[in-house]
Amino acid sequence: MNRCTKAIIYKDNLEYNIKQILKVLAPGTKLCIAVKADSYGHNALLTSQIAEKLGVDYLAIATVDEGIELRKGGIKANLLLLSLAIPQEFNEIFEYEITPLVFGKEYINLISDAANKYFKKDETFNVQLAVDTGMGRIGCYPEEAGEEALIIEQSDHLVLSGMCTHFAVSDSLNKKNQEFTQEQYTAFRNAVNFVKDKGIDPGICSCAASAAILNNPDMHFNMVRSGIITYGYYPDEITKDYLKSIKKDFDIKPVLAFETQVVAIRHFPKGKSISYGRTYVCKEDTDIAVLPVGYADGLLRRFSPGLEVTINGKNYPVCGRICMDQCMVDIGKNNPDVKLWDKVLIFGPKESGALNDAEALAKLGNTISYEVLTSLTKRVERVIQ
Ligand SMILES: *Cc1c(COP(=O)(O)O)cnc(C)c1O
Numbered sequence: 001m002n003r004c005t006k007a008i009i010y011k012d013n014l015e016y017n018i019k020q021i022l023k024v025l026a027p028g029t030k031l032c033i034a035v036k037a038d039s040y041g042h043n044a045l046l047t048s049q050i051a052e053k054l055g056v057d058y059l060a061i062a063t064v065d066e067g068i069e070l071r072k073g074g075i076k077a078n079l080l081l082l083s084l085a086i087p088q089e090f091n092e093i094f095e096y097e098i099t100p101l102v103f104g105k106e107y108i109n110l111i112s113d114a115a116n117k118y119f120k121k122d123e124t125f126n127v128q129l130a131v132d133t134g135m136g137r138i139g140c141y142p143e144e145a146g147e148e149a150l151i152i153e154q155s156d157h158l159v160l161s162g163m164c165t166h167f168a169v170s171d172s173l174n175k176k177n178q179e180f181t182q183e184q185y186t187a188f189r190n191a192v193n194f195v196k197d198k199g200i201d202p203g204i205c206s207c208a209a210s211a212a213i214l215n216n217p218d219m220h221f222n223m224v225r226s227g228i229i230t231y232g233y234y235p236d237e238i239t240k241d242y243l244k245s246i247k248k249d250f251d252i253k254p255v256l257a258f259e260t261q262v263v264a265i266r267h268f269p270k271g272k273s274i275s276y277g278r279t280y281v282c283k284e285d286t287d288i289a290v291l292p293v294g295y296a297d298g299l300l301r302r303f304s305p306g307l308e309v310t311i312n313g314k315n316y317p318v319c320g321r322i323c324m325d326q327c328m329v330d331i332g333k334n335n336p337d338v339k340l341w342d343k344v345l346i347f348g349p350k351e352s353g354a355l356n357d358a359e360a361l362a363k364l365g366n367t368i369s370y371e372v373l374t375s376l377t378k379r380v381e382r383v384i385q
Contacts, residue, residue, distance in 0.1 A: 004261035005293045006381045009042055010349055011050065013232060013253040018054050020252055021213065021226050029220050030204060032058030032080060034227035036066060041298075041373045042231055042256055043382040045073040052077050058204075060225055064089045067098040080128065080164075080225075084138060090114040094125060099161060101130040103140040105151055112155035119157045126161035127152060128203070129195075133165045133187040134180060142187045146194035153200050162204035162223070163192055171211035171236035181212065185219050211235040214243060214250055231255050232349065233359055233369040254357050257348025258298075258376065261341055262311070264290040265331070274328050275320030279305075286333050289316070291344055294325040298376035299346065306364045310345040310355045311338050347372075 022031060033056050034040075039047035048059050048070055058078045061067045067079045081100045085093050087110055093100050094115065102108050108127075115125055129149055132139030140148050145163070152160045165188040169177035188207050195202040206223040208216060213224045215238050228235055232254035234243075243250045266288045274280040274288060282288075291309070295301045304322045308315035309329055314337060319330045331338045345354035347361055358372040365372065 001381050003292075003379075003381060004259075004263075005291075005297055006259060006383050007041070007376055008257040008259060008348070008352060009046060009382055009384050010253070010255050010257065010351065011046070011384055013255045013349055014042070014047060014050055014230070015054065017230050017232055017252045017255065018051060018056065020250065021224075021229060022054070024213065024217065024250065025220060025224065026217075028222075030058060030206075030223035031056050032060050032206065032223055032225045033230050034060040034082075034209075034225055035070070036060060036062035036082060036227075037374045038066075040227065040231050040370060041376045041382075043384070044070060045075070046382075046384055047230070048073070048075045048077065058223060058225075060227075061098070064092050064096075064098060068092060068096050071096045071098075078126075085111075087111075087114065091118060094118045099126045099128055101138060101164060102127045102152070102158075103130045103132075103138065103144075103148060105148065108148060108151050108155070108158070112151075112158055115155065115157040123157060124159045125157050127158050128162040128164055129160060131163060131165045131188055131191045133184040133191070133207075135166045135168045135184075137166065139165060142191035143194065145191035146198045146200075149195040149200045149202070150198050153198075160195070160200060160203050162206065163188075163195065163202050164205070164225075165191070165207045167207065167209065167212055170209070170216065171238055173237045173242065181216065181219075185216070209235075211238045214238050214248065228370055231373065233357070233373075236368065254347075254349040256358075256373065256376075257352035257354055258346040258380070259348070259352070259354075260291050260293040260344045260346065262289045262338060262344060263292050263341075265338070265340055266290065267333075273320070274330075275323060277321050280320035280330075282330075284333070287331050287335060287338075288319065289329045289331050289338060289344075291327050291329060292325065293346065294323045294327055296324045296377060297380050298372075299327065300361075300365050300372075300375060302365050303361060307346075307361070308356065310353060311342055313353065313355075315355050 348354035
């Protein structure tokens with residue numbers, strides 16, 4: 001593939017970030033890296049291989065198919081499935097040793113019945129019990145945890161290998177939200193104790209994602225689940241500056257650079273309009289660089305007006321509407337700094353030459369870095385560097 005619109009994955013930055021995360025964990029605390037959604041657009045197999053090399057022994061996925069792809073790629077780490085598998089997928093999670101989240105008597109019985117058909121006597125299969133402590137998504141209520149763990153343990157093949165919950169507002173510094181996180185944590189601890197009260201080992205318990213990894217070190221439990229910080233972005237209000245202000249300096253680097261090239265330079269007289277809707281009219285004679293990247297690549301339409309891209313160390317505005325496969329940039333008349341075929345950085349780490357990161361685009365598009373990263377589509381080739 002020779003297409004110039006591509007995503008460069010800075011492998012060293014990924015390794016750097018994982019090492020930074022490992023540094024803030026107490027000895028014995030396990031790290032689970034979220035590689036769901038193709039590692040937030042960064043290539044799940046590559047990320048998983050690097051994580052394994054660094055001794056990470058849990059990877060989190062969102063679909064059974066994501067897990068199968070990793071197993072076929074040779075990944076041996078524990079795979080934790082964060083969304084629910086449907087009954088049609090049960091045989092696949094057994095075959096590929098994907099650890100599902102389970103909760104609810106009926107669901108646990110369904111998976112147990114399927115396991116009875118699939119496994120031979122004495123074979124076991126790990127599941128984790130999901131507890132809903134305030135996210136309002138999947139999981140049993142904390143007070144049901146003991147009873148549900150008992151159903152798991154009394155089944156012929158299922159083994160409780162851990163318990164999980166997920167925080168709803170741990171990325172916010174608002175006092176009420178911080179209190180809510182504390183309440184969720186307490187509820188989770190209670191749930192774990194209800195399981196222990198039944199004489200059952202709760203296994204590896206986790207509740208902290210990126211925000212709580214950085215801001216709530218007292219909530220790390222036996223394992224943390226790291227997503228966005230692995231890829232070099234801070235979760236919402238838990239910014240680098242905030243962490244510095246509370247003396248918990250934490251440095252990470254963006255991993256992905258989104259780049260393209262100038263494929264044409266057009267000369268326009270004052271008054272000509274650019275792109276669909278004719279929203280941009282040249283205020284004076286100018287030159288327009290055409291880029292072969294558009295919203296079908298993940299360059300969201302709502303980024304313009306406002307988006308600037310970097311060419312040879314300087315930012316230039318995208319002008320007019322972003323099209324499906326192309327967009328235009330006003331580079332000014334007779335600009336000696338921009339030539340045909342020059343590389344253009346849309347966002348990326350500093351060393352890529354980009355002046356923007358995905359966080360800057362997120363602010364422009366009224367979203368979060370997570371969405372900017374996962375919006376990059378399949379036709380944007382991921383190139384490892
Ligand atoms: C995606 C996800 C994570 C990782 O979240 P980040 O904020 O990216 O660190 C952790 N746990 C669960 C259940 C998730 O869905």
